[in-house]
Amino acid sequence: MAEPLTKSNTSGICVIAEVEHQTLHPVTLELLGKAVDLAKKLPGPISCLIYGHDVASLGQWALSFGAQQVLVLDHRELAAFRTDIMASVLHEAIHDLKPAVVLIGATPIGRSLAPRLAGLLETGLTADCTELDISDHGDLIQRRPAWGGNIMADIVTQNHRPQMASVRPKIFTPIPEIANPNGSIRRFALDPDLLLSGINVLSRTEEPMTTSISDASRIVVAGLGVADETGLELVHALAKRLNAAVAYTRPLIERGIGNYTHQIGLSGRTVAPDLLVACGVSGSVQFAAGMGKSKHIIAINSDPDAEIFTLAHVGVVGDCYSVIPQWIDALDQGDYHV
């Protein structure tokens, strides 16, 4: 392999694109948006690596959303998801681009690819960052809930390059589309040896679209404060009246109250609905990591000092078992359309 990547031979930010249904996954555009922001403090180009099969046309799109250079890794062998060869070709391409920072979406695919790539690059990787910034020394500050505890951590990759971070969808915002972007698109010549995979994909089927909690525009969340039968009934009734989906904090999932696809938070789903109602939820950092970008947050909690009130736009200090029925009543009596 070529010379190792160091502080002195790397610059700029590279976003690894994810292609879904022959289009760029929204998280790619969100990461490019953040890259544009970070580039104000970090010299060097914003590049985008697009890998897959028949993906060359997507390069233009990446340019329209902030990339200045696009490197396309296009090959039949890259059509289906195979971590081994994908990590190998990306490893090669990163040695070609020499970015100081590599950003990747923390989707199921990104989450299995990023650590393999970081392993090949023998560099640090911070998963599920909720904020990114550049320090005075020009290092990438990777902010995420600390390992356990109700506390946040700023993490840096001091001496290794590139500095890698993964970010969930819906954390950052894309820039408005640029009408006539200038920038370059280059095809990367792939070494056939790197395309020899130990994996042979037999079939790929899309599961019938289950309504994912991440797509819901309104969500009512049940926390430990409403984890009994009556409480859960109230939460479901409120959700029905508000036309909202029901989601849970982790302790409820651990008790088997809901399926883990309905867990919000660091180890669950990230959501950014128009309305999120948190019932009996304390508002831990891990929970907040999955819902902080919600547009309107209403929290009902009996503890006036609960952390959730620092996240909510509207906080109700009170007992869910009395506030929820009153809320439903008011909605029913006044004949409201929600």
Place this chain on the structure above:
Amino acid sequence: MKIVVCIKQVPATQEVQIDPITGTMKRQGMDAKMNPYDLIALEQAFQLKEKVGGSVTVISMGPTQADAVLREALAMGADQAILVSDRAFGGSDVLATARTLAMTLRKVGSDADLFIFGHQTTDGDTAQVGPAVAALLDIPQASLVRSIDNHDSFIEIEQKLGSLIQRATIKKPCLITVDPHELTPRLPSYWRLRTLTSDAVQLLGLADLDASAKTKVGILGSPTRVLRIFPPQRSTKSVVLDGKASDIGQQLVEDLIQAHLAERVIHG
């Protein structure tokens, strides 16, 4: 078929403490349990062994107390257990952990067909160690696997990548991480647990793996550093309503209307 499962001991409660100096978790004197995702990985391994024969080896990297989760795995039916423990491993981040495990697997797993990892841990929560180990061992890997069939030189798997279900064959040896699907782990046998001898768990330290790797493991071998930890800073711009107010229901409805999330139905 020789199967190796890597498991981890995690805090039993959510209330963990952070060392303000290193930014890592304080593990001393804390109730601990096996990472729940690893229980699913173990169950997957036992079911495979029951189907095709062979053995299940469990490996854990951690402090000496992590011995407990290995004993639990033995009592569940594992054939061999190895604890990888050394002061030099303290403060490991993902890369340093992956290096330590890769060294271990090269030593004790050179004849293994399959390495199984849990999807993620409940304390670190990154889902990164398994894929990083596969990269270092230069073997193929698949994440979020929910079924495994054994063949001569490969395994056939099904993985759930978001809404995509992918079926694939993977050449042995290979590494998989297990999708947290519904699979009820078996209970440890009390009788087995009681009859385990004091040397049931084999202990490996840095010197047994590669004494020269000292700067590649632990805090020295970790590229990432915790710069600082701090309580979450949040804005308190919220409107606070009194839940005891008699018109609290109506106040909440008014708020929805103001936020354009509800509207009055006008009749006539």
